Amino acid sequence: MSDDRTFDPTPRHRQKMRAKGETALSRDLVSASMLLSGMLIFWGVGEFLGSVPIQFAESAWSDGAVLEMTPELFLQKWNFWIWTALFLVIPFLAMIPITVVLVSLIQTRFLFLPSKLSPQWKNLNPLTGLSRIFSLDSLVVVGFGLLKITLVASFIMWMVFRQLPQFGNLCRLEFHEAILRMKGLILGTGLQISLVLFCLALADYGWQFYRHKQRLKMTFEELREEIRQQERAK
Template sequence: MRTYRLKMNLQYFSQEKTEKATPQKRQDSRNKGQVARSAEIPSAFMMIGVFLFMSFLGGWIIEGLQTMIRSNFVYITNWTLTEQNVDLMLKDNVWQAAVIAAPLMGISLVMGVIANYMQVGFLVSTDPLQAKLERINPLKGAKRIFSARTLVELLKSLIKITFISAVTFTVLWNKREEVMLISQKSIGDAISLVGSLIVQTGLAVGILLLFLALLDYVYQKYDFEKNIRMSKQDIKDEYKKSEGDPLIKSKIKEKQRALGMNRMIAEIPSADVVITNPTHFAVALKYDPNEMDKPTVVAKGMDYVALKIKEKAKEHDIITTENVQLARALYHQVEIGDGVPEDLFKAVAEILAYVYSIKGYPGGGN
C-alpha cells in the first residue's frame, strides 16, 4: 500500500507544472501565436499618436472641415436638388473626409504596428484563425466566462474607466472658467477651445493608458510564463521527441559499432601484419608500394576488439608481432584508413622488413 501511494505521489509531482518552459516550448507557443502581449499598449500608442498629430496639424483638419461645410452650403444654394446632384455632392464629401481622415488612420496604423512589434517582434501565425470545434463548446465557453482571467479583465476595465473619468474631469475642471465663457466667444474661438480641450484630454488619457498598459504587460508576461510552465514529464517527453528515445539511440549506436567492426574485420585478410602489445591493443597494417605512399592502418581495437582482430589474423595466417610501444602509439595516433605518421616510419619499416623476410619477398602486399 505504501509503495502504491509513493508511486502515485511521484506520478502526481512529475505531472505538476513547476518548471520553466524550454526554448522549444516557447518557440512552439510562438508559432501558434501564443505570446506575452498587452492589447492596451497598441491602443495607448494609437491614441497618443493621433492626438499628437492633431496638436500639430489640428488647424489643417479644422480648415479642411470648414472648407467642406462651406462648399456644401454653396452647392446647396446654387444647385437644383436632383438625384444626380446629391450623389455628386456626397461623393465629393466622402473624398474630402477621406483626405482629412487618411493621416489619422495612417498614424493609428503605424503606431499600432510599432507597439505590437515592440512586444512580440515580427510574428505571423495562422493558428488563431483556424476553425476549432472546442471554441464553440458551451461548457468551455462558460468556463472562460466565469474564469479568474475574466474577473481580472473586468477589474482592469473598471480601473481603466475610473482613471479615464478622473483624468477627463481633472482636465475639464482646470479649464472650467474658459468652458463657462464659451457661449460668449465667436464660433472660431469656440471651435478652437473645444479642439484644444479634446487634444489635451486625449493626450492625458493616452499617457494614462500607456502607464496602465505597461502594468498590464507585466501581468500578461507573468500570466504567460505561468501558463507555459512544464512538468518534469513534459521536459522528458520533449527531450525524447527532439533527441530521440535514449534506448533507441543506444541500440542504433550499438548497431553502427557492430557494422563498423564487421567492415573493419573484413579488411584484416588484406593486411600484412598485426602489431599487438600483446593483450590490450591490436593494429593491422597493410602496405603496397605500387598503390600506397606509406603503410596504412586497416583495423585497430582494444580488449575484445583486439582479440577479434588477432583471431581473424590467425584464421588467415596473418603474421602477428608484439611491440607494446608501437601498438599503443598506432592505436592512439592513427585512425582506420590513415597512413602511418613519419615519426613511426622507422619502427613500422623494421617490422615490415621482418614480415617480408619471413614470407620470402622484399616487397609489400600479398
C-alpha cells in the first residue's frame, strides 16, 4: 500500500514534477484547435483569400493585357501580386500555427523544457513500451479514439443526408451561384465538424487534467522523504 498515491502534493513536489515536464496536455485539443481556427479563417476571409489569384489572372490575361503583355511586364505583375499575397494572405494563414502554439503553451502554463528535445534512450526499453501500451491511459486513448470516430462518422452521415436536397438543387442554379452555394455548404459542414471535434477534445483535456492531478499525488514514502528534506533545510 505504500505505493498508493493518496496524499496531496506539496508545493515543493509540484515544482519538482513541473521541472520534469509533468503537465496536463491534450494533443487532441491542439489538433482540434488548429482545424477549428483554419475553418473559421476560411469561413471569414475565404472569399478574399480566393480573390487574390483570380484578380491576378484577370489582370494578366484580360484582352487588353494580353495584347500589351511582354515577358518583362508579366514578371513585374507576377512580383507585384506575389508580394501582395504575402502581405494580405500570409498573416491570415499564420494565425493557424500561432493558435497551435498558444493552445499548447496555455495548457502547459508556458512550460518549455529544452531537455525534452533530446533523445530519451530509456523510451527504447521494450518493457517500458509494453507497460505504456497496456496502461490505463492507453486504454482510455483507444476507447476515446473509437468513440470519436463513431460520433464524427455519425455526424457526417447525418449532415450529408440532411443536405442532400440542397446538393440536388445545385443543378438548377447558374454556375457561379452554384459554386457559391456549394462553398457555403462545404464550409458550413466543415465548421460544424470542427466544433464537434473541439468539444470532444475538451473532454479529452478534462481526462488529461484529471490524470495529471492523480500523477501529482504523493505516496507515503515520498511524503515522509519530503518532510525529512524540509526539516534538514531548516
